[in-house]
Amino acid sequence: MLKLKENNYHIIKNLIKNSSQDLSIFSVINGIMPGEIFVDRDDNPTSVLIQTSECNLLAGSPNNEKFNSKVKEELDFWDDLILDTDEWETKLSEVHQNKFIRKYKRRHYVLNNLKYPDYKQNVKEGFSLEKVDPSYISKCNLKNSEKVMDWANNWGSIDNFSKYGVGFMIRNDDTIVSWSLTDCVYDKRAAIGIHCDSNYRKNGFGAIAAAATADYCLCNGITEIDWLCVDTNVGSIAIAEKLGFVRKNDYYAFTSYPPIENENDLTLEQWEEWALFYEKALEEEPRLFWDCAICWMKANNVNSVIKLLNEKVESGWKCTVDELSKLFPNFRNNPKWIEYLNHLKAIWE
Numbered sequence: 001m002l003k004l005k006e007n008n009y010h011i012i013k014n015l016i017k018n019s020s021q022d023l024s025i026f027s028v029i030n031g032i033m034p035g036e037i038f039v040d041r042d043d044n045p046t047s048v049l050i051q052t053s054e055c056n057l058l059a060g061s062p063n064n065e066k067f068n069s070k071v072k073e074e075l076d077f078w079d080d081l082i083l084d085t086d087e088w089e090t091k092l093s094e095v096h097q098n099k100f101i102r103k104y105k106r107r108h109y110v111l112n113n114l115k116y117p118d119y120k121q122n123v124k125e126g127f128s129l130e131k132v133d134p135s136y137i138s139k140c141n142l143k144n145s146e147k148v149m150d151w152a153n154n155w156g157s158i159d160n161f162s163k164y165g166v167g168f169m170i171r172n173d174d175t176i177v178s179w180s181l182t183d184c185v186y187d188k189r190a191a192i193g194i195h196c197d198s199n200y201r202k203n204g205f206g207a208i209a210a211a212a213t214a215d216y217c218l219c220n221g222i223t224e225i226d227w228l229c230v231d232t233n234v235g236s237i238a239i240a241e242k243l244g245f246v247r248k249n250d251y252y253a254f255t256s257y258p259p260i261e262n263e264n265d266l267t268l269e270q271w272e273e274w275a276l277f278y279e280k281a282l283e284e285e286p287r288l289f290w291d292c293a294i295c296w297m298k299a300n301n302v303n304s305v306i307k308l309l310n311e312k313v314e315s316g317w318k319c320t321v322d323e324l325s326k327l328f329p330n331f332r333n334n335p336k337w338i339e340y341l342n343h344l345k346a347i348w349e
Contacts (some may be wrong), residue, residue, distance in 0.1 A: 001049075001070035004037045012039060012048045015060040019084050021108035021251055023191045023226050024054035027184035032164055034156035038074065040067040049074065053154040054183055054191075055253070058095060059084035068094040077287060081254045092254065100281040100288065104259040105231035108248050110224055111214055115244025119211035122204060123170065129212055132167035132181060134158045144176040144197055151181050151195075166220075168212035170205045178205035180213040190217045191226040194239060207239045214243060232265040257291065263298060271299035279308075290327075297328050302336050313344070321345045 004012070009029045019025055028035030028050060035052040039045035040060075047060040047067045056079055058071065068091055075081065077097040083089060093099045123129050134152045137145045148169065155161035167181030177200040183191040192213050196206045214225050227245050229236040253259075258274050260266055266274070278292030289312070296304040305328065321341050331337035 001038050001040065001067055001074070002042050004039055004042065006031055008042065009037055011042075012037060012045055012050075012060075015045065015048050015084075016057075017059070017084055019057055019059065019082065019251075021226065021228065021249065022052075022055055022057060022082065023186055023189055024052035024184040025050055025057055027186045028052045030186055032160075032186060033154075033184050034160075038071070040064050052184075055082050056080060057082045057084060058088050062088040062091045065094070071095040072097060078256045080256070082251075083254070096254070098256045098285070098287075100277075100285055101254045101256050102277070103252050103254055106251055106253055106259075107229055107231055107237065108251060109227040109229075109240045109245035110248045111218075111227065111240075111243060111245045112224055113244060114211060114215055114218060116207065116211045116242055117215075119208045119215075122208055124203070127170050127172045127177065127205075129168060129170055129208060131212075131216075132169050132179065134161060137176075142171065142174055142176050144179070147195065148176060148179050148181070151179070151193075154183070166213060166216050168209050168216070170209050172200070175200075177203075178209045180206070180209040182213065182217065185222070188221060188223045189226060190222045190224075191228065192217070193227075194236070201235075206235070207242050210239055211243055230259045230261060230265065232259070232270075233261045234265065236261060256288075258295065266298070268299050271295050272301065275299055275301070275304065294327070297330050300330065302331055302334050302340075305331070306336070306340050309340075313347075318348050321348070 013029060016025065024033060027033040033052060035050065038049040040047045045060065047064045049071050050057045056075060058081065072095050075096055081096060081101065092101060120129060132148060134149060135158065137148055152158060152161045155165055164185050165182040167179060169176050169179035171177065175197065178196040180192055180194045183193055192210060194206045194210045217225055227240045258266060275292055275295035278288045278295060281288050282292060293305050293308050296308065321344055325341060328337065
């Protein structure tokens, strides 16, 4: 497997058939966003792995065993993966370390005309809508400034973000309560996203910040804006539809984790289904232990968490009760959990 030099990225364009929703792929290929491209050979490649800040994509022929084995070495056990064609699905165990990686649905929305033109009027008193200025944010002590900078730095440098990207945020005193930035751009298209401080959700701030970013893009040469989200992310879907985004297509990705943005994206029954899946997988893959335990917690099943932990404790594992308590905050006031922690404290300390 060879790593292409940036001036040769163009040679793999014809290998991509069905991933038009992943704008970051084309942004990397065309030298706008940083990323890495690996191929089976640099002369007429037939298989390619593209890594961007947004995704890992496999395209081309899935029938190259040597290339597939190198991909497996390159991808981390926890990395998500998108397959350009369904043919790759039968090769998952050849290209990914986690043989239990799961398929899930995502949505692709597009926006050509903003349907929320009066968003500025809905900024509440005491809050301000501001354009993201990385030079200023990097020097201030605003809460969430590091998260905003992490996003901007996905562009490779602040200069690159300032040249191609844009973002808006809502600030309340010393807190950035919500922020929306462009993830990538290419050929008059931009993909945007949104984040909101958990203490300020359900106030419409996310929609306002996203509307400001979308409005700026559409007024400055962008003709189509992409919005990608997990199929279960009700909050993200609601914001997209409020702004006028239209659902263009659904597509699939593969994940080692439950595909959520917020804990409430899954029902208790769905969290239980994930926990049971992990329990079965644990027979072969011990690295999934904590994910299994956390899913049982989110399914509100304290008995199953205790059962799992007892098996680990019996094998000689130990940690501090404080550390364990922090891992399972949902059980903070659960009498059975408190009793169990006291039991562990007695045998450990």
